[in-house]
Amino acid sequence: NYHVWVEGWMRRPDLAQDRRYDGWQALDPTPQEKSEGIFCCGPAPVSAILNGDTNLKYDVPFVFAAVNADCISWLVKRDGSMVNIHSDTSRIGQNISTKSVGSTKRMNITDSYKHTEGV
DSSP: OOOOOEEEEEOOTTTOTTOTTOEEEEEOSSOSSEETTEEOOOOEEHHHHHHTOTTSSSSHHHHHHHHHOOEEEEEEOTTSOEEEEEEESSSTTSOOEEEOTTSSSEEEOHHHHOOOTTO
């Protein structure tokens, strides 16, 4: 299972004057849900996603959740109550990649989006 988005490099003085959010931004031209009433996603600073700065707008919380989600198996009882029967906290976001510059090979950029699981 996978999802594709694009990245663009830009300055972000709208988010911080100290330039901490300048750089690569995640943008999704095929968003999965509305953001502030419009089908869009981003530009979300990759540095904000990495550091969990989910207080920012432009879908940082959504992308952060997408690369840090847990897979949970639920048992739904007849009365509608749910019991967590299994949680996999390391399956999602383990292989975030892009095409390498000047090559057809894959470049792993997972560490740009998230810290190593379990550390």
